Amino acid sequence: MIGSLLRRREAGILLMIVLFCVFVGILRPRFLTLDQFRIILLLIPLIMIGAMGQMLVIIARHVDLSIGSIQGLAAMLTALMFKFHPEIPWGFGFVVAIGVGLGLGVINGVLVTAFNLPAIIVTLGTLSLYRGLTFIVSNAKQIDRQFVPAALKAMSQDSPTYAVPWIIVIALAVAMATYWFANRTLVGRQIYAMGSNPIAAPLRGIRVNAVTILVFAISGALAGLSGIMYASRWGFVNPSNTGTGFEFQVIAAVVIGGVSINGGVGSVPGVVLGVFLMGCVSAALPLLGIPGTSQAAIYGAVIVIALLIDRSVRMRANAALSSARGRE
Amino acid sequence: MGQLGSQQTLIEARGISKSFAGVEVLRDVDLHLYRGEIHALLGENGAGKSTFAKILAGVHRPTRGSIALNGDVVEIQNPLAAQRLGITLIHQEPLSFPDLSVAENLVLGRLAGSPWSKVPWKEIEEEAAQLMTLLGVDIDVKRPMRGLSIADQQMVEIARALASDSRLIIMDEPTAPLTPKEVETLFSIARRLRDEGRTIIFISHRLEEVRALCDRVTIFRDGNKVATDTISNLTDADIIRLMIGRSLREYLKKQDAQIGDVALEVKGLTKAGYFKDISFAIRRGEIVGLGGLVGAGRTDVARALFGIAPADKGEILIKGTAVAISDPAVAIDHRVAFVPEDRAIAGIFRTLSVEQNITAAVPEKISNAGIINFSTEHEIATDSIQKLSIRLASMRQPIGELSGGNQQKSILARWLLTDPEILILDEPTRGIDIGVKAEFYDMIGELAASGRAILLISSELPELLALCDRVLVMSEGRITADIPRAEATQESIMHAAVPRSAEVRAS
């Protein structure tokens, strides 16, 4: 009964998406066209990839605020490589971006575990540190379009034949890999266990520190991947814009996707739907004549609303529990 | 009785001692455990039996002493190491992962292979279902742990011990929260495990259960092992005598207090899922005991009276006037005080000074228009420390540096400063030294003699018998007996405390 309550969460998000689309569709019929769908699809890959990492972090009862800065720094270092070493094959950019992200994520994880610090403060600090480094390595200058390899940019080109661009394929592949990792591997399940009961976890032989570092490493690596995809999608990398505020979009998508802020609960399908909902909202704004400056407010509102939903789900689960107790 | 011809020793404990914060709770315990026996550990609360069991299970490390397993001395560093050695402790309320499925809870920590290896979901669930069938319990192994009854959670723990092929299974008061049918299931499983050659340590307060199940028994008192013998060699009277040592009645004298008007009356207090239809009255100068098994709802009633988790229905009358106690501050205004059961969680401010801890509930006494008068505070605290002879090195030291008994005295001092008319004490002597205990008994008597109404929650029967004018007994959220001092015996209290299966369960 309680399991089904939580399961209903995914159905709930799906319903929200449908209702939202119908609502916008009635106001602006153009919203329901295939063109719009492709716009939505193009909006979500970056958030999707960031959200997969953040989901794991939040399931483990932590939070990673630094992913936007990791995206920025990874994108910048990759773009610098493209600019100054155009002879290196562009595909190598993925290795660099993911590698940089991985390293930065490991730093987060080590700081959190080695000194037993709250992740929110650590990642607030590294958010600032990594952003500062981005400015320093780039000398505060943007890397312009001409330096980003055309093949990379082509990966996110929307072709007139509705062929699905590569970045969407990558995002879906990451989501599927995360699903497999979280549900089918031992360490994936240990992440859930750790978040579900951090006290019991070490008693069952879970190497809490190692798993925690791994979780931050994955979050960082995926943020790094999202960095090179940023360069692909937008064709430039800017030290102050790339990745700024990314963490809030991602956290909003993750919590609306049903990942419990109390740890231990969350599913890939839920988060994918959450990301898709965020994409729909973003795509609908210009159609509805709402200025782009409202985006941030909407992300904030989504986080707050998601917290309220999360709470009411938990309250209902508890009510079901105590009524079960009462019957005894 | 499953006695093997040649008794092979599984565990040999030598000179096990354990101190917590300087208080020695276990002294030089030697014990042999044989293969294929069910061995009971008996003793009052705080006698050391649970501490001993937890040392075997790696929860605590002994201060001194050694443990040999099959003749080899082993270091049991932590519960995981214990489990690898084949020792499983089944907690009364098991530690589990509420968001994971039952099957997954069973295998976590046992699945071999690299962290990246695939989780064999199918086999896991099949094995789990098999274990459940083997244990004769009906639990859907795919459902999450959250929401399982305590009995079912214990069954999952036992299944886990079986799955990891444990040679020693320690059950720490497993039967307290179980129904008789569940107890019967547990026992038949325990016997089967013994017959397979496993060893079981069974900790319980219930003599009849020990008699029904166990082969040998070891009795603890005040941190010492006082006897180990085959159960059939001991009568109930022997066991009780060994457990208690001397009757507390002999050295506890309840002071005669003038019993006055009704101070606190409770009518039909109900909180769904916790307690039902609780009615009683306490008069000034009276000590009313509240006995019962762990989980009977005693603490929940106290919490409701003090406004921490108010009841859904029913009336609380103080000196004849109905009052609504919505939070502890209101209770304090009505001059109710509550010394909670778990000092570390609900009592002390560990890192703050003793002084601050003592004056925490009486801000108005130490301040003027909200501004603290430090010299007044110092005087008040010094006065309390002397009155209760709290032993400390400095008033400004953090209370966490004091021994358990002195911490508990400080909490009592905090509440006495509120000058309460109604004092609720929840297991006030748990985890404190026997010497300090006696001081507490004297204090409780004096408090009643000075005209206060006292509700004493205790799991230590001798304590209830020695101190109380009346003993109320709770079982499964209801009051099942109200026994006057003259008629109160360990048997009469236990009789009312043990759930009466048939009629209650049938409804």
Added chain:
Amino acid sequence: MSEAPVGLNSTVSATHRDAAPPRPLWQVIFVRPETLTFVLLVLAIFAGGQLSPYFLDIRYILDSFTLTAELSLLALILTLVIIAGEIDLSPASAMALSACLFAYAMSFDWPMWICVSIGIGSGLIMGAINSALIIGLQLPSIIVTIGTLTLYRGLAQVIAGDKSIRVPEWYIGIDKVQVLGLPAPDLIFILAAIALAFLLGMTVWGRQIYQTGTNETAAIYAGIRTRRIKAVLFLATGVTASIAGMIFISRLGSVRYDLGLGGELQMVLMAMLGGTYIFGGRGTILGTFLAALLLSVISTGMTTANLLPATQLCVLGVLLVLSIIATNFIYSRTQR
């Protein structure tokens, strides 16, 4: 204060069995995070003096402090929130939104009292929203204030767009106003620090903030209305954010939605650097006060040394992590 054992006149005296021996008085007084902050402050001023002789001039330090006075003011109140066992990451955003509303109201030439009411009122409402979510609905303050941090900043952007809102000439220049020889923002900060230090150290209310943060359950059992205390703290944070916003506008002359962007980092940093314990129950206003001065000296020093703002960003991030490691280390050493 006498450190002799109490209860001397009774024959019992403490043995090791009853209580651990107390720490020596010098340790109690000096082995604490604030000492480290003070030492760092002295070192920073000395190092600054090597860069430029101005650093040894108190005047210069006071003037440069006006640049961070607003965030320092918020750090003081945030210190109380953290001691009470919660956290609030939203004040910098709340400051921006409140300031935008205030400036917007002024741009209509409305009477001053209406503008001030709008400014303070909005701060109060934002504090109330945080309170309602965290205390009313019992949601964790970390995530809630990440949400409201985004929301408040986003609303400021909705109101102000990408433009800056100017305020009338007469309102500009609070940092040039000298009261008692101090720039007005500095004076406000110092007065607020004195008031809050008094509140925290000398009053029942302050005492109860510590008790709430040390062990909330025990505080509730002792009859302390912890929910009320925390609610008031979040409301006070909202109001302080709006006041800080008004000071900020007067200093800058105009406001954009990105006023104090990322300021949560500096505020948390000041509290952490001053020795406030991230898990609650410990910390002092003195520590945050010293840390605010220290940060001001550091950032002025870095500017004097012609370091990029980006380098400063790095330094702040590293300092945050180092300060919390140091604080935790000191506390773990002094508690048993």
